[in-house]
Amino acid sequence: MSLIDRITAEPGKMGGRPCIRGLRIRVTDVLEMLAAGATQQEILSDHPDLEAEDISAALAYAAERVDHPVIMIPAAE
Incomplete structure (x- = not known):
């Protein structure tokens, strides 16, 4: 399975x-957590259904x- 899949x-x-x-869990949710300063480990701890590859997939997407x-x-002259 590729990341985008x-x-x-x-x-x-x-x-x-x-x-x-x-x-x-929306891609934008993952991106917003990263933008807010959450580490990958914090995100995975808070969302046990996620895998490390899911975070990479959100970034690749x-x-x-x-x-x-x-x-x-x-420009028109």
Whole structure:
């Protein structure tokens, strides 16, 4: 299973938002905990259903989602 395969989205679960392995833990929840300064070990302790690879998957998913091309359109003269 690749890291990205750990991310699921189901229309009837958590509003269709990306979650970790079908759990009711959203990718954004993991990212917000990391941004707030939680360590990987703290997150895993607080959420025993999570695995270390799930945190890596959330980061990989976020990196993939923000990597988009920038299209420069010339200003009208």
